[in-house]
Amino acid sequence: MNRNLRIFLSLLVAVSASRSGYAQCTFTSTAAGGRFSAASTWTVSDVGACDTIPTAASIIIINGPVVLDTDFTLDDNAATLTINPGGSLTEDGTPRTLILGTGSSSEQLDRAVVATNARLSVSELVLIKSELTVDSAGKVTVQCNLTIDNLGIVSTNGAVEIIGNLNLITGNALLQGNGTLLIVGCITGSNGALNAAIQGNLLVCVRNLPTTCGSGVCNGDVPLNNNANCVTILPPLPVELTWFKAGVGSGNTSVRLAWQTASEHNAREFIVERSATGRDFGAIGQVLAVGNSASVQDYSWHDERPLAGQCFYRLRQVDQDGTTTFSAVASVRATTTTAIMLWPTAAAGVYKVSAPGTVATLMVLTPTGSVVQTQALPEAGGQLSLRGCPRGLYLVRVVSTLGTTTTRIAHLGQ
Structure with a gap:
């Protein structure tokens, strides 16, 4: 585990130990979902005073597509995160870290559940004295590293895909169930940390491929692969976006958006979103995706009535199962005419x-x-x-x- 993350986790333990407690509040997302940090995304019920958005001590229930637009830590004894069927928690265009637990001596297991046909997707996922349960047909995607420390447990009958590495910090980690575990990178940790870490009928594939995610030293001595197809497995990406650009269109009064995909897998559509600030985006257009393709595909869309001043654009790619991913943000300034x-x-x-x-x-x-x-x-x-x-x-x-x-x-x- 990299040094910055280790320092951050140590600070979280200290803060958790000094807290006097929180009001117990339940935050339930609307079916339409929305941004995690937006009060309009949540219906709140409580025992005591509650904030307008979830805190570390909250009971969080997600019933729709919620976009994680901030790093978040869940670290109270009664705190839980449940993503119900059809719901999803996916990061925005910025890499996000989700931390479950802090490992304080008085803390009980924090629990997170990804139900059937639900999805969790973040760049960094950290489990410290907490349990993540993935039901059958549920899916967890970690774009970089999954770090497990101090009684961290993953119980999966669904799919867990780690595009980076699995970092095991102590010998108390446990991965179990009847589902699948794919690690594109490697497993880091001593033989003591790996001892009996994987149990049950879990189908495991460790590719040991190079990744750009920081980690500890790979432990290549542990024969964990029991998936005969491991050498050919890579997580299918709905869309492999090559680039996304925004430029001034005809007459210098419109904006031309263009993007290219290298491959597509069960992709449904692209939603074009626009913002005047670069933070609060709204949908302004839609382009249907090819769907399934192993060849290059080119797309474009024109904003004939751009906002005055600097405009910010991004793509929201929607998969056939309703899950979404975001492109990077592109910006441009068009000359908006006011002539009659x-x-x-x-x-x-x-x-x-x-x-x-x-x-x-x-x-x-x-x-x-x-x-x-x-x-x-x-x-x-x-x-x-x-x-x-x-x-x-x-x-x-x-x-x-x-x-x-x-x-x-x-x-x-x-």
């Missing part, structure tokens, strides 16, 4: 109008400010009729999502 365009039509006194943004109101005024007429203008533009109005100069004012803009028109009459 008017030109005559074949009908005398009738003008075609085009304006940027979602227009609420179009007004025609005299040069002295008297309102001649007011009308709604569709987002795609519309027509302005000055039939019956005297010849002369008029002001055309548009109020839209981009602000208020005024231009002049010389009306020559019918």
Whole structure:
């Protein structure tokens, strides 16, 4: 285990030992899910005062797709994390660490359950005096390392996939069940830590491939592989995204998003999300995925009405089973025009109008400010009729999502 993580875990133990306790609060996610750190994601019931989002001492129940947008530690005697069927807890585009337990002497086992057809996916998962249970058809994916210390237990009848390494710190780790354990990297720890660590009918595959995740020294002397297909196994990624880019589109007033996948496995769609701050994203578009492909696929999407100033974009890739992963964030600045365009039509006194943004109101005024007429203008533009109005100069004012803009028109009459 790397030095920074070891120091962090030591601090957690000290903090846990000094706490006087928490109110027992239950946080249940809505079926729609949402960001872990957003109060709107949770329904709260309590015995005592509760925060608006889960804390280390909470009972957490996830029923929908929840995005882990912060590192989180669950470390109280009565604290639990349950991901129910159809629910998921997956990190956002930033690597996140989920820690279960701190190992204080007075602490009981913290418990986390990933139910049938539920999913947990984080970059770092740490179990300290805690138990993780994965039910049949449940799935846990650790993008880097799974670290187990001081009575950490993994009981799985489902699938546990570790893209980095399995780090065993003491001799009290236990991995058991009738499911599968895939380790793309290696197992670190002494022979004492490995002694009787894996039990039951667990089907184990350790690939011993190089990874970019920091860890201790690999222990290659322990014959743990009992999966005959181990040499060919790699975790299927829904989408292997090669790159994602944002650039200025035609006329410097739109944004062109482009991305490429190297392979796809049971992919369903890409949701294009946009933000003005780089933090709070909202969906603005959808592109269907090819689905299953071993060849390069190219995609693009245009934002014809970008936000003023710097725009931030990301992709939310959705798998066929509803699980999601996020791309890195791309940003771009487009020049959003606020000009009103008017030109005559074949009908005398009738003008075609085009304006940027979602227009609420179009007004025609005299040069002295008297309102001649007011009308709604569709987002795609519309027509302005000055039939019956005297010849002369008029002001055309548009109020839209981009602000208020005024231009002049010389009306020559019918």
